[in-house]
Amino acid sequence: MAELVATLASTHHPFYLRATTMPPEEQIPQAPEWKRKVELYRETLSAAKPDILVMVGSDHFHQIFLDNCPQFLIGKAERYDATFYNEEREFGIPKYVLEGDMDMSRYMHQHLMDQGFDFAFSNELKIDHSIICPIITVRPDNDLPVVPIYTNIFAPPLPSPKRFYDLGRAIRKAIDDYPSDKRVAAIGTGHLSLELGGPRQFMETGPDPEFDRQAIEWLRAGDVEAILANVTHETMAKSGNATHGFLNFILMLGVAGPEQADYVDNLDLFHTMEAYITWYPKAQAEEKAA
Amino acid sequence: MSKYYVNKFLYQTDANPEHLQRYAEDPKNFVATWEQSIGPKLIGNDVEASTVHGFTEEERRALVEHDFVALFEMGAHFFLNLTIFIGIYDEPYMKENGPLAFQREFAQKLQGWTGRDYPSVET
Numbered sequence: 001m002a003e004l005v006a007t008l009a010s011t012h013h014p015f016y017l018r019a020t021t022m023p024p025e026e027q028i029p030q031a032p033e034w035k036r037k038v039e040l041y042r043e044t045l046s047a048a049k050p051d052i053l054v055m056v057g058s059d060h061f062h063q064i065f066l067d068n069c070p071q072f073l074i075g076k077a078e079r080y081d082a083t084f085y086n087e088e089r090e091f092g093i094p095k096y097v098l099e100g101d102m103d104m105s106r107y108m109h110q111h112l113m114d115q116g117f118d119f120a121f122s123n124e125l126k127i128d129h130s131i132i133c134p135i136i137t138v139r140p141d142n143d144l145p146v147v148p149i150y151t152n153i154f155a156p157p158l159p160s161p162k163r164f165y166d167l168g169r170a171i172r173k174a175i176d177d178y179p180s181d182k183r184v185a186a187i188g189t190g191h192l193s194l195e196l197g198g199p200r201q202f203m204e205t206g207p208d209p210e211f212d213r214q215a216i217e218w219l220r221a222g223d224v225e226a227i228l229a230n231v232t233h234e235t236m237a238k239s240g241n242a243t244h245g246f247l248n249f250i251l252m253l254g255v256a257g258p259e260q261a262d263y264v265d266n267l268d269l270f271h272t273m274e275a276y277i278t279w280y281p282k283a284q285a286e287e288k289a290a
Numbered sequence: 291m292s293k294y295y296v297n298k299f300l301y302q303t304d305a306n307p308e309h310l311q312r313y314a315e316d317p318k319n320f321v322a323t324w325e326q327s328i329g330p331k332l333i334g335n336d337v338e339a340s341t342v343h344g345f346t347e348e349e350r351r352a353l354v355e356h357d358f359v360a361l362f363e364m365g366a367h368f369f370l371n372l373t374i375f376i377g378i379y380d381e382p383y384m385k386e387n388g389p390l391a392f393q394r395e396f397a398q399k400l401q402g403w404t405g406r407d408y409p410s411v412e413t
Contacts, residue, residue: 156412197368199400
């Protein structure tokens with residue numbers, strides 16, 4: 001059976017690449033610290049020596065639109081192009097091609113269906129910054145095959161926080177049951193409190209720093225009960241109109257299980273809080289200690 | 291009222307550099323062209339068209355005038371409403387007033403919504 005070797009959850013920030021590669025005299029003051037924190041986070045993936053990446057993201061109305069909008073979708077393709085014209089324009093993110101893993105995509109699709117998650121699928125998925133940002137930050141050589149999973153965090157009505165957690169649990173089971181000796185890392189991105197296209201956008205901090213601090217502590221503790229007791233679509237909307245990206249953090253906690261995180265870091269940027277969290281499977285940690 | 295159709299306009303126009311330029315330079319003509327020959331086509335299908343959506347007068351006016359405040363208040367999707375106008379205004383605002391000048395003006399014009407429930411973006 002395949003082995004889950006690490007679960008990573010972070011915010012995705014499309015300005016990272018441009019912010020840290022422009023001439024130093026033009027960089028924002030936080031750029032060196034940002035780069036340092038991202039490189040430390042990257043090491044938490046490198047240390048796990050993965051063979052395949054299961055990547056959870058969300059299309060930002062680049063390929064998926066309101067004429068045919070799935071709640072959950074899995075990519076099933078040999079390769080995935082990445083980066084749309086308006087992302088190159090706005091964020092300076094270059095084009096990429098990611099290798100897929102059809103065998104694992106097929107297996108996961110069927111397994112998730114068997115577990116009651118009726119996924120949409122795509123044989124021609126083009127990936128946007130929700131998945132390219134973590135490639136840039138934690139796997140910049142883009143040298144591993146990926147199985148992309150998209151969730152709807154954008155077009156209401158959205159699935160419930162509990163449904164996202166349960167989907168994470170189902171993805172974990174599919175990874176554990178995958179008949180392969182491959183080492184799998186699960187990587188997901190979303191948001192903490194965030195506002196886009198509203199009155200609280202691009203302030204000095206994210207729109208709800210108190211939620212951000214609390215959310216990071218819940219994830220650090222693996223306290224899914226507290227998350228599900230306190231986080232609803234309504235509370236997320238009060239913390240910022242794009243805060244529903246936190247649903248992908250809940251999903252990743254489902255992949256990890258309700259366990260304490262092994263690595264937690266954050267960075268307060270000019271309009272959002274960045275968070276970088278890694279869990280290693282606890283059974284594996286005990287084996288290492290033995 | 292068709293939030294879906296407003297969003298379709300924002301989505302399709304922002305994704306097409308030639309159309310975005312035409313919308314930036316001559317919005318009245320571009321919105322009319324879009325209504326007549328682009329909007330009705332099913333997405334991803336050059337042959338089939340839909341007859342079921344159209345703009346209200348207020349939606350048409352807001353699109354022609356690049357009135358992102360009115361679009362927000364009508365429940366246009368916040369991401370589409372922001373990114374298309376970043377595509378048009380970010381660069382000239384940056385030259386004039388530095389990074390994020392347009393984004394901050396956008397927020398400033400919506401200050402009356404602070405602390406209130408925003409219009410729903412559900413379609």
